[in-house]
Amino acid sequence: MTVYAGQGDAHRSLALLWGAPAEPRTGRSGPKPGLSVDAIVSAGIAVADAEGMAALSMRAVGERLGRTAMALYTYVPGKAELLDLMHDRALAELPGELPLLEGWRAAVEAWAGQLYACYLRHPWALGISQARPVLGPAELATMESLLTALRPAELAPERLRGAVAALWQFVRGTAATTADARGAAAATGVADEDWWNARSARLAELAPDFPKRFPLLTALQSATGAAPEESSRDGFRTGLAVLLDGIAAGVSVQGGP
Amino acid sequence: MTVYAGQGDAHRSLALLWGAPAEPRTGRSGPKPGLSVDAIVSAGIAVADAEGMAALSMRAVGERLGRTAMALYTYVPGKAELLDLMHDRALAELPGELPLLEGWRAAVEAWAGQLYACYLRHPWALGISQARPVLGPAELATMESLLTALRPAELAPERLRGAVAALWQFVRGTAATTADARGAAAATGVADEDWWNARSARLAELAPDFPKRFPLLTALQSATGAAPEESSRDGFRTGLAVLLDGIAAGVSVQGGP
DNA sequence: TTGGTAATCTTACGGCATAAAGAATTGCCG
DNA sequence: CGGCAATTCTTTATGCCGTAAGATTACCAA
Numbered sequence: 362m363t364v365y366a367g368q369g370d371a372h373r374s375l376a377l378l379w380g381a382p383a384e385p386r387t388g389r390s391g392p393k394p395g396l397s398v399d400a401i402v403s404a405g406i407a408v409a410d411a412e413g414m415a416a417l418s419m420r421a422v423g424e425r426l427g428r429t430a431m432a433l434y435t436y437v438p439g440k441a442e443l444l445d446l447m448h449d450r451a452l453a454e455l456p457g458e459l460p461l462l463e464g465w466r467a468a469v470e471a472w473a474g475q476l477y478a479c480y481l482r483h484p485w486a487l488g489i490s491q492a493r494p495v496l497g498p499a500e501l502a503t504m505e506s507l508l509t510a511l512r513p514a515e516l517a518p519e520r521l522r523g524a525v526a527a528l529w530q531f532v533r534g535t536a537a538t539t540a541d542a543r544g545a546a547a548a549t550g551v552a553d554e555d556w557w558n559a560r561s562a563r564l565a566e567l568a569p570d571f572p573k574r575f576p577l578l579t580a581l582q583s584a585t586g587a588a589p590e591e592s593s594r595d596g597f598r599t600g601l602a603v604l605l606d607g608i609a610a611g612v613s614v615q616g617g618p
Numbered sequence: 619m620t621v622y623a624g625q626g627d628a629h630r631s632l633a634l635l636w637g638a639p640a641e642p643r644t645g646r647s648g649p650k651p652g653l654s655v656d657a658i659v660s661a662g663i664a665v666a667d668a669e670g671m672a673a674l675s676m677r678a679v680g681e682r683l684g685r686t687a688m689a690l691y692t693y694v695p696g697k698a699e700l701l702d703l704m705h706d707r708a709l710a711e712l713p714g715e716l717p718l719l720e721g722w723r724a725a726v727e728a729w730a731g732q733l734y735a736c737y738l739r740h741p742w743a744l745g746i747s748q749a750r751p752v753l754g755p756a757e758l759a760t761m762e763s764l765l766t767a768l769r770p771a772e773l774a775p776e777r778l779r780g781a782v783a784a785l786w787q788f789v790r791g792t793a794a795t796t797a798d799a800r801g802a803a804a805a806t807g808v809a810d811e812d813w814w815n816a817r818s819a820r821l822a823e824l825a826p827d828f829p830k831r832f833p834l835l836t837a838l839q840s841a842t843g844a845a846p847e848e849s850s851r852d853g854f855r856t857g858l859a860v861l862l863d864g865i866a867a868g869v870s871v872q873g874g875p
Numbered sequence: 876t877t878g879g880t881a882a883t884c885t886t887a888c889g890g891c892a893t894a895a896a897g898a899a900t901t902g903c904c905g
Numbered sequence: 906c907g908g909c910a911a912t913t914c915t916t917t918a919t920g921c922c923g924t925a926a927g928a929t930t931a932c933c934a935a
Contacts, residue, residue: 391881508834523856530791599780607864648912
């Protein structure tokens with residue numbers, strides 16, 4: 362019955378994510394709580410949306426609620442747990458309704474588009490490591506939603522898992538790229554294109570042998586009229602198409618409708 | 619000829635990435651430099667590899683070199699630029715040799731495997747936002763390498779860009795998941811599986827209606843014997859297969875060899 | 876009213892990135 | 906050779922950060 366370090370915190374965090382068991386005002390008590398986990402999470406999201414992840418400090422969240430930073434620790438074990446809660450709350454605003462009648466392809470496209478848009482609305486959420494599985498209700502609901510969309514494809518379990526992983530990572534990755542490009546443009550007051558042009562010119566200056574060192578990159582750049590990194594918006598659409606085709610290949614192998 | 623905020627830094631950063639133009643000991647002089655950008659980057663990587671990204675401070679890097687934190691600022695504009703340099707250096711250790719004669723599929727598999735392994739060797743590199751295009755030589759070489767692998771597939775330019783974006787994001791995403799899972803396991807001293815079991819039990823306790831709320835997730839979990847999040851290693855293989863099939867679909871549409 | 880408990884505030888600690896200014900070292904030019 | 910200018914590096918300081926500890930306050934039950 363060993364209790365491992367950090368496990369207690371993990372349990373506490375899970376409990377917060379799934380809503381406390383609502384213990385009915387245990388025993389006697391002291392002063393009524395003036396805050397709530399929900400209010401703190403909302404304030405955190407407000408700060409992060411407005412000022413960015415870098416400005417999200419416990420002090421800032423507390424201030425927005427008219428409290429000190431330390432007041433938050435009554436409700437939330439620490440900043441990491443607050444971030445987890447904020448992430449799950451952001452995902453919770455996904456509509457969850459997909460055009461299931463138009464086939465799995467349209468449904469998955471809609472799912473990806475919704476998740477992508479949600480991350481662009483809350484770019485800070487991309488800075489929260491989704492690696493350690495947080496397992497919040499909204500995150501699981503989003504996964505369930507994707508599985509629902511993919512159901513008509515009747516993929517084999519292994520294949521289904523691969524598709525889910527690839528789609529999830531792809532959406533997060535492309536959203537991160539777009540979000541940071543936007544952020545950089547906004548921070549410097551330079552339009553995406555101008556910024557890229559300046560950078561590109563400087564690069565040609567520093568590496569005059571660029572076309573010889575990177576011939577395929579150069580060719581792709583001139584063929585599509587933009588650098589691969591810059592065109593993240595298109596990257597989302599075309600990349601998603603590749604993924605969907607890959608899923609479709611699994612369908613045909615597996616058997617028709 | 620407006621000079622935008624931050625643009626100077628961007629130029630400086632690019633110049634560092636591509637190796638200073640080696641100005642031949644400009645003008646008169648002062649004391650000989652006791653450090654170098656290369657040495658600082660190496661020290662940074664050593665610290666990050668050994669102690670993790672959280673322990674990577676300017677003080678720590680300076681200390682490893684027998685200097686104070688401020689000494690680094692003679693060579694590097696700031697921490698952000700140092701991180702960019704470290705990231706590019708990490709990518710530089712990719713072998714760059716791919717089994718091109720065995721077909722594009724094998725070549726891309728090798729490319730992805732190499733990048734995945736590199737990120738697992740240097741998990742901290744995943745914490746560096748690759749969004750703002752850093753455009754270091756190693757990063758570009760890695761892209762060129764992927765384009766070389768994909769060349770026999772003869773994809774249309776748009777399609778090619780999509781494939782590159784999807785592959786890149788996928789490798790980074792799955793590597794991040796695996797790396798963080800490993801980190802969590804190491805930090806708590808709990809094996810992946812045990813940790814998951816405990817977590818899963820706790821979740822069942824907190825959300826007794828789990829199988830009803832997430833039927834497909836439950837089914838997938840029992841079908842594959844593990845939670846979707848936990849199986850990132852398999853996720854890499856199977857997800858990559860989906861991506862490759864998607865690329866292959868583009869090939870057949872586009873025309874044969 | 877009183878005692879106990881829970882919410883909150885104050886204070887403090889050790890850390891961070893980095894700005895500013897001074898000390899030390901080196902080489903060129905007179 | 907002497908001194909000046911350039912350069913490296915250290916010292917010191919500023920203002921952040923997360924959060925530990927303890928004092929304070931507000932509330933309820935007895």
